[in-house]
Amino acid sequence: MMGIDGWRRRWLLTVIAAVGIYAFWLYLYPFAMLWREQMQLFLWNSDFLLERLCVPGGLARYAGELLVQLFYDIMIGALIMTLLFVTIQRLTWLLLRKESERPYYFLSFIPAICLWYLIGDVNILMTLPVAMVMVMALMVLLPRKRIPCFICSIVAIPLGYWLIGPVIVWTILYNLRWLKERESRLGSFLWILAMTILYLLGVLGVSWIVPYPLKELFVGVGYSVYGDEKLLYIVLILGITVVALPYIGQLFRSESKFIEWGGVVAIVLFGLLLIPQGYRADDYEEIEYDEMLRKGLWRLIIKKSKQKEPTTAACLLTAKYALWHEGQGSQSQIDSSLLNPNVIMKSQPSAFMASELYFLMGMVNMSQRAAFEAMEAVYCNKSARALKRLAETALITGEDEVARKYISILDETLYYSKWAREARQYLGHPERLEAHPIYGRLRFSYDIEEVESL
């Protein structure tokens, strides 16, 4: 049995994990990345940056959103996800090596696996993984000597809270290790107490200057969509896990290759059991259908719907539309009740799907309405995808000034700016729009539309 003691072997394990992570996001859950991308509007301007930096955790949120915009390209997105997880794993390893006399490499995968499971919930935003990377990097960089470590920590806590949010409490947890030194225990305790008080007072003070409830300031602004307090406990448990890992190795009496390899097997099993729990098919049904609809993967939609009957109205309508599109069904099969927005739009993904379906079916006003609802369902941000749709519908309905506004905003994005540049040519030139294969047809049907929906 080979020992995993050499750096090459350790890196080999990391690379194997990285390949698995990359394949997971690229082949199994690309729609989860696309979903995150469409639930934000990242703008390359100083106002956007300043807006983020004015709120606790703003730097982590900005960096998280910067990365998420790249998910538009799923290959890059999968790579970013992989790098994030690998970074967290490697930082955990550095901490293990820094603190443990008997560091076991397999333990360094635990926080990354937990995070992998956690972000299966699309309501947990990428701010959290980015903040974790930042705080773990800080923990690695903290001085090895006690007093300099305390001084650096006490400076880092208020600053870190403002930049990366409540994950900075991990620094306090990390300093608990000094309590094991009996001769300086009282001093260390007072330092840690001072840090804790500083943190609590800091959050309390911040609650007077930023417009967020105290609860959300403790949970983390921009960490999750709902600011659920459960996340606070999860962050604390994760922090305790990261800090406690170096000492878990010491529970084993001797360095044993059996423990190392057994640990690797245990970690693989742990991952295989835990991670799927975070990615339940029912939760992702609409998100997956939405991705297929967005990309016009009609045959795939039909195949999927035949494998398993869609459970929501939006997915059902998508499947029926796909059948009609592929000549396997008639338009009459699309039940008129399904076209009722109150029936379709029951969730955030379904609002995006409704906008797409109405657009494809030539119902421009309805598509516009659904796009607005989808955009306003986004947590403290807008949606680049919805904004693009709004620009399209404004162009079709002849509202050029509004279209110009949206196009100008999309101009400041990375992936939608190309479309924005192309769309500019239609402003003030209805003849060009009428010549467009899709917009022209929709403009024509919009012009003769006289039916009113109540």
Place this chain on the structure above:
Amino acid sequence: MITYIFRKGGKYGVRGIRILLAYFLCILSSCSSNPENVNSVDALPEIYPDYTDVTIPVGLAPLNFGMADEDYTTIDVEVKGSKCGSIHANGEYADFDIDEWHQLLEQNKGGTLTFSVCAEKNGRWTGFKDFTISVSSFPLGEWGITYRRIPQSYELFSQMGLYQRNLSNFEETPLLVNTQTPDQCLNCHTPNGTNPDQYVFHVRGEHGATAICTEGNIRLLKAKNEFLGGSMVYPFWHPSGRYCAFSTNKTSQMFHTKKNKRIEVYDTSSDVFIYDCKTNRIVCDSLIMTKTWAENTPAFSHDGKWLYFTTALQRDYPANYEKVKYSLCRVSFNEATGKIGQEADTLINTRDTGKSVSWPRPSYDGRYLMYTQTDYGYFTIWHPEADLWLLDLKTGERRPMEEVNSERAESFHNWSANSRWFLFTSRRENGLYTQLFFSSINEHGQATKPFLLPQRNPRQYYRRLMYSYNTPDFASRPIKRDTRTLATRIINDQRD
């Protein structure tokens, strides 16, 4: 060289680097050049916002502007006062120094400012004909304004809030935003006159409430009044501060697939009543709470002796929504008893006009009543035909305010305390996002050309803004409010 690199950009990666570079260059560099070899043309400059020939009060924030044609990269502006003084601005847009601007306005009160504009496009400078701005001899008399900023949507909203804005500079501060009260809708912030110490606003949602502030004490009432069987909705204060008139509306909305229309908002029923802040009681009267008519949008006269309201015959909804037309009525009000009179006068009858009246706002000097006129209904924001009208309360004459109206919706308005200025919301710029405009009115009731709420970089600000201005009003002083405690009370459902 930089331009060459930028022009070579195309793929996403390069595009990203390009944006990144431009981003930092914008921060680091202040690109400007001075006019040379100027080619003069016999035309006024087309500027954004269009501030040509407007009239402004002393103390207003600088009217920064840029060229409407974005191909102009640099603008050079010399401003000369008709009495004395001059200031200069040069850059991507005219960004005047606030103190210099205030000094110039003060020096030229009752006079004019002449703007000489040169602009550079493709390395060539063009000199335009001068334009002027009048500096009113009438003071604004207000510190700033309050308003709601709301995303343009149908049913959902993410972020919205109540804000105040200092009109002498560009400072905007939140009064209460819904990040403090997650998922709650904040609306209808209405001060008494322009007094920031007395106001009312509503919170809608799971933690709904009506907040009434008198003498600095905020009372939070339940959103749904059991006695009324509904909510308190559109408010207007009695000048004494003791009473506040409200409408109570059962509001619905529907969505068009029809061309050029989006949303239709209508009430299946509505009434008007008066809330007595002193006794915390509701004063009802069958005259303004009829079963067959829908009374709405109340407003007290400047002396508090009259209560104006609009009323329309109720129809079958939503089928007959286009037949709902509101007339303007008034009824006397006795401040001592808190009761209204026995008879209502109809000032503007829809049978005569064929139109619908909403949002009556009497001036505080008692001379005029400004209202919005539409083809039907009262939710003016969704009516492109909505225009401001002025009723002379002395002569009874009424007229459309053509000086300020546009082809798009003018939807809501309020007077300054001295009744020399008014503000209104309009969708004139793009037909969807409501902006704030100001105008003054002279002794003959003639309004001046309206000007858009100044911003430091107006084009950038308004283009990026994804919100509409809503229910604005003037404020004589900034509002001092402990929003943290207030938000906590709202979220914890502490009701008085």
